[in-house]
Amino acid sequence: MRRLFATVALTLPVCLYASGAFAEEEKRVPLKPIDVHAVKVAAAPVLDAAVVDGVWKTAPATEVKAQKGINFKDGQGNTTGTIQAAYDAKTIWLRVVYDDPTLSVRRMPYVKQADGSWKKLVDPDDKGGDNNKYYEDKTALIWNIDHSIFGFDEKFGCQASCHAGEPGKPYGNKYTEDEGELGDIWHMKYVRGGFNGQADNQYLDSTRFDAAKFPDAGRKSDASAAGNPGGYADIKLVEGKPEFMSKDAKPANKGGTYWLKAEDKVAFDDSKFVPGDEVSSILVAPFTGDRGVIKVSAKWAEGKWTIVFERPLTTASKFDVQFADLSKVYGFGIAFFDNAQVRHAQVREPLHLIFDK
Known part of the structure; x- marks a missing residue:
């Protein structure tokens, strides 16, 4: 039997409908x-x-x-x-x-800290899949x-x-x-x-x-093509540093990009960066299939x-x-x-x- 919609005011935010009584839903215009x-x-x-x-x-x-x-x-x-x-x-x-009003591409980059460590920028108000500060x-x-x-x-x-x-x-x-x-x-x-x-x-x-x-x-x-999935994946921290960087070694906030193309990735070289530099946390390849x-x-x-x-x-x-x-x-x-x-x-x-x- 079909699960039906409950009454929720149409002025509420998105994700409005849950299962419930159809008679109540029908009252809406x-x-x-x-x-x-x-x-x-x-x-x-x-x-x-x-x-x-x-x-x-x-x-x-x-x-x-x-x-x-x-x-x-x-x-x-x-x-x-x-x-x-x-x-x-x-x-x-x-x-x-x-x-x-704004071009938003600063999607959760890694930032080099004053002590030389690396930290990912995250929305402090994010309570679960709800990033509204460092996204795209x-x-x-x-x-x-x-x-x-x-x-x-x-x-x-x-x-x-x-x-x-x-x-x-x-x-x-x-x-x-x-x-x-x-x-x-x-x-x-x-x-x-x-x-x-x-x-x-x-x-x-x-x-x-x-x-x-x-x-x-x-x-x-x-579905992606067999043997060639493409798409995107998070770049991990390995021993406290991003696993990969762009071969041009440009920080994202100094002429680089907030994405790293798979063909441009190289092993991370921490000596190329100074505190305040940002690098991509996402590795990207073309979608396939x-x-x-x-x-x-x-x-x-x-x-x-x-x-x-x-x-x-x-x-x-x-x-x-x-x-x-x-x-x-x-x-x-x-x-x-x-x-x-x-x-x-x-x-x-x-x-x-x-x-x-």
Whole structure:
């Protein structure tokens, strides 16, 4: 029997819904979905967020308002943006623009201390997966695969899979209510792939949170290529020092980067650094296999992020939304993260992608 949603005021932060009485949920006024129209193009747009001509001059720009995040310029965690979409016989593109006052890439670096030791910067207020001070900017879309997530398309958008107040995760967990409900996540994490032209292709299922077995609850990554996983991994401290550094030996805060490409890593040489220098704590390689099918161009300039997503209309993975029937409407949600691990500003309304002929 389906587990149903309880009443929670729509003005509360993200991760609103938990199981409960359907009669109470029905008392709320459903949010009106927002349509996003994809225009058909004869020539593929250039995958470059700096390009504003071509289809992006004429494609309808749907305005959205995202709410209840953290760190955005209005002090309330709100921001505004636009979404455009285009497609051809094989590919879909989405261009997302939104306000963000700062470029955030200082993701938990190691810092050399006055006594020569190394320490990772951490958010002192983080009570569990909730870093809002030393993180990165991100953007995430969730697609309702085969309309399987109950209430997603009609009323709740991605809030249908958010769950607050669970032990160990102060901002809640992400999972669908019932087995068989699946979402496709396009997750642009700038430090862990966005800078390199990729979004992390992930998915959402009904797995509940378990601190030891499933700390990310229903959120999972698509399969990587066998023998070549790619992706990202934490750089460990070995005998009190970071295990790797960039071969150019540039501190991240002095012309280097807050990510370390796998091909640039060398053994750490502590003599290259002085107190106050920062180095990356994350090792990054291109996503591979199903996990690597989403290309992006992401650029921040003058208080705005522009992100262009590119993906084949159809893929071989059951964990991807398949845009196989262009006469159908595809439900999705979108969220923006300003230097935040999970406290994102979200568009509350369900979004409907419509392919124009």
